Amino acid sequence: DTGVSQNPRHKITKRGQNVTFRCDPISEHNRLYWYRQTLGQGPEFLTYFQNEAQLEKSRLLSDRFSAERPKGSFSTLEIQRTEQGDSAMYLCASSSALTGNGYTFGSGTRLTVV
Amino acid sequence: GNSVTQMEGPVTLSEEAFLTINCTYTATGYPSLFWYVQYPGEGLQLLLKATKADDKGSNKGFEATYRKETTSFHLEKGSVQVSDSAVYFCALPHSGGYQKVTFGTGTKLQVIP
Numbered sequence: 001d002t003g004v005s006q007n008p009r010h011k012i013t014k015r016g017q018n019v020t021f022r023c024d025p026i027s028e029h030n031r032l033y034w035y036r037q038t039l040g041q042g043p044e045f046l047t048y049f050q051n052e053a054q055l056e057k058s059r060l061l062s063d064r065f066s067a068e069r070p071k072g073s074f075s076t077l078e079i080q081r082t083e084q085g086d087s088a089m090y091l092c093a094s095s096s097a098l099t100g101n102g103y104t105f106g107s108g109t110r111l112t113v114v
Numbered sequence: 115g116n117s118v119t120q121m122e123g124p125v126t127l128s129e130e131a132f133l134t135i136n137c138t139y140t141a142t143g144y145p146s147l148f149w150y151v152q153y154p155g156e157g158l159q160l161l162l163k164a165t166k167a168d169d170k171g172s173n174k175g176f177e178a179t180y181r182k183e184t185t186s187f188h189l190e191k192g193s194v195q196v197s198d199s200a201v202y203f204c205a206l207p208h209s210g211g212y213q214k215v216t217f218g219t220g221t222k223l224q225v226i227p
Contacts, residue, residue: 006157033214033215040220041220042205042218042220043158043203045214045216048214091157091158102146102160102163103160103215104160105157105158105159107156107157
């Protein structure tokens, strides 16, 4: 297993455009998380999936944000009508409900909205 | 709700110096506590954890002791190396499992030769 994989690593987009990020978790992990990290801050929780069910969403996740995990494997995070304030590092993490060993993070997708 | 407070950085140390990064927490109950590390250009990695009071987590020469009486989980290393330069995050999960984790703001460590 190569760990948690995120694509793309970097994304530059114009304000108002839609973007989609992908996360492939560790295959045996049934829990998947999205976090957002801005410069100089710790990661902030966005949303959580257990298998294909989205069980929790932060109030940070406005109507323009949507996340899916259709088959309980990979996940996508879409941002519609991007704004400059969306510029951040978007981190995906996965974990196993069985082992409870904490998260394994991906390297993140850095979004820049110009 | 649960929260963590970390000492502000950056922290600049010479190689082989002693490191302490302070972390205090506010929580309901007695959750596990974590330290994560983020090397430049990479995602966060779990560095160590402690699951109950008086537990000591350790990894790669780093240690942290879960102190219930002072609600602290300070990170220490006896002799830092240049390769330890990174950002360190204290974190704790919300109750009921690992559905959501609250991170501190991070402390940047720079070790100079």
